[in-house]
Amino acid sequence: MEIQCIYGAEAFARYLPRLRAARVIAVDLETTGLDPHVDKVRLVQLAAEGLPVLVVDCETFLPGGAPLLCEALSTGAVKVFQNAKFDLQFLMALSIHPKPLFDTMLAGRLLYLPGMPRRANLQTLVETYLGETLDKTWQTSDFRTELTEEQIAYAARDAQVLLGLWQAMVPRLREAGLAQVAEIEFSCARAVAQMEYHGICLDLDAWQDLLVRTERARDDALEGLYAYTGRPMAQTTLWGQDQSLGLNLDSNVVALALLNRNGIPVTATAKGDLYPYRHHPLVQAFGEYRRATKALSSFLYPIPAMVHPVTGRLHPQYGQISAFTGRMSCGNPNIQQIPRDRAFRACFTAPPGRRLVIADYSQIELRVAAQVSRDSRMLAAYSAGEDLHRLTASLLLHKAPDAVNKQDRQAAKAVNFGLIFGMGAAGLAQYAAQSYGAPMTQEEAERFRSRFFQAYEGIAAWHGRLKAHPPREGRTLTGRRFAYGTSPSLPELSNSPVQGTAADILKKALGLLADRLAQSSAWIVGTVHDEILLECPEAEAEETAALLSRTMAEAADVVLPDVPGEVEAVVCGTWADK
DNA sequence: TCAGTTCGCGCG
DNA sequence: AAAGCGCGCGAACTGA
Numbered sequence: 025m026e027i028q029c030i031y032g033a034e035a036f037a038r039y040l041p042r043l044r045a046a047r048v049i050a051v052d053l054e055t056t057g058l059d060p061h062v063d064k065v066r067l068v069q070l071a072a073e074g075l076p077v078l079v080v081d082c083e084t085f086l087p088g089g090a091p092l093l094c095e096a097l098s099t100g101a102v103k104v105f106q107n108a109k110f111d112l113q114f115l116m117a118l119s120i121h122p123k124p125l126f127d128t129m130l131a132g133r134l135l136y137l138p139g140m141p142r143r144a145n146l147q148t149l150v151e152t153y154l155g156e157t158l159d160k161t162w163q164t165s166d167f168r169t170e171l172t173e174e175q176i177a178y179a180a181r182d183a184q185v186l187l188g189l190w191q192a193m194v195p196r197l198r199e200a201g202l203a204q205v206a207e208i209e210f211s212c213a214r215a216v217a218q219m220e221y222h223g224i225c226l227d228l229d230a231w232q233d234l235l236v237r238t239e240r241a242r243d244d245a246l247e248g249l250y251a252y253t254g255r256p257m258a259q260t261t262l263w264g265q266d267q268s269l270g271l272n273l274d275s276n277v278v279a280l281a282l283l284n285r286n287g288i289p290v291t292a293t294a295k296g297d298l299y300p301y302r303h304h305p306l307v308q309a310f311g312e313y314r315r316a317t318k319a320l321s322s323f324l325y326p327i328p329a330m331v332h333p334v335t336g337r338l339h340p341q342y343g344q345i346s347a348f349t350g351r352m353s354c355g356n357p358n359i360q361q362i363p364r365d366r367a368f369r370a371c372f373t374a375p376p377g378r379r380l381v382i383a384d385y386s387q388i389e390l391r392v393a394a395q396v397s398r399d400s401r402m403l404a405a406y407s408a409g410e411d412l413h414r415l416t417a418s419l420l421l422h423k424a425p426d427a428v429n430k431q432d433r434q435a436a437k438a439v440n441f442g443l444i445f446g447m448g449a450a451g452l453a454q455y456a457a458q459s460y461g462a463p464m465t466q467e468e469a470e471r472f473r474s475r476f477f478q479a480y481e482g483i484a485a486w487h488g489r490l491k492a493h494p495p496r497e498g499r500t501l502t503g504r505r506f507a508y509g510t511s512p513s514l515p516e517l518s519n520s521p522v523q524g525t526a527a528d529i530l531k532k533a534l535g536l537l538a539d540r541l542a543q544s545s546a547w548i549v550g551t552v553h554d555e556i557l558l559e560c561p562e563a564e565a566e567e568t569a570a571l572l573s574r575t576m577a578e579a580a581d582v583v584l585p586d587v588p589g590e591v592e593a594v595v596c597g598t599w600a601d602k
Numbered sequence: 603t604c605a606g607t608t609c610g611c612g613c614g
Numbered sequence: 615a616a617a618g619c620g621c622g623c624g625a626a627c628t629g630a
Contacts, residue, residue: 185618277626322622323612359613553620
């Protein structure tokens, strides 16, 4: 492996023509840390066929050389990265937006099968796909100090090895039928980099108000609980007066004993177990206590500390291929589990002069289920622009669609979601009552179940096929693959391709948006499974909303040839207004 | 003392 | 035989 160290823009410029002629360029960055808003790029390594690996010393190259680097990365060449989302954020800070790209880590995740190493770090990928070893011990080395020969050599090797990985992985992806989903994921990585880089605004004052109100709600709930636990004792501690209940309500063992002692014969303390006793004042107070303490410990207390000291915004981290089905996960904080309660969502805002543009898919999983199962009645209903929940209600209750009232529709919603994924009658009755406020006896649930499958024969046939020949691996409509364990259940078999295909659609939309919003002042600031949040200047809000809904609908149409995708978009000041 | 597991619950 | 699925996170609990 030949290495060429580059000091200064002139030295780099000499290689520009050859870089511009390359078909594939592997790119790797060494940075002084992990935070693109704080840390600096120390080295840029570029590897291309017929060139020495260029190791660019950024202290002598940046910022003046950034336009040259941008030029080198602006051809149609494939840019190969390991975990592109990381490098892309540092490049964004230099106004460099490379595309198209290939991400070896995402490719590794897509190709994963049981029996392979699960990790998709560079070292593991090199062992798996190239049969070579890669010494990564040097990676802990410090790039804030003077560079050593050894650091340069290893940095060059990291870029070089990406070329080999690309070469090995492209045919593997093709052979496995993963080319289409790989393209989706690679485009999406640019959107994920944007989301993490820009983050989202949190109104800390409103948050603090909510925190105080929730603490009061917790204390009110405690007041109600004292009737059963006894008054707390005033204790004098080192820090002054303290109230102690003498029993820990956060312990399930303790809570269970308290409930049992008061005539509530449950065996677990979860909301579902307590549902039959929901009118009991102890259960009500306990539920309120749980709700408040959950909100405080999961959201209200920890999240303010996550506001970035430099940007003043939250920067949630996304796991692009983290869920089994291909959905994204999110953490630090997990923006995807913020309560729907307006009080919480209203704290997520657009900064002054800007607006949020938010859109979500309407009933995306049901539309996907219609496409995957090819149920003719569902396909027809969606093609005609009908309301599927209403249709199901009318079929279950033998009513005309117009005669379906709100409660009917609510119950049908639970039936649709539950039965498509193989729920049993008992589960359905419980689920309808708890999640949809639609009380249903077991007998009713059983009757609904049989009528449902009479009405939607395509769904019944699809389940029948899955039960008769349980597949060992599943696929989404774009080819995403997942291997099932031994004897997967019907719910697993039916849910995974549907949830996964819905994820494909959202990711496709994000990828298209990354293109269409490139260099604009509209940014992607978040996503929640079937929803995309953008932020843009006030004056551009309407056209951005139109672009967003157009793009999301287009993504759905690419993946679902026989079902229209329906998108609802709004322009608003806070997330609560969606 | 500490890492790993389980329960419970927020979201889609 | 019986069955919605997928996450992340906090607190309690377990085991060494």
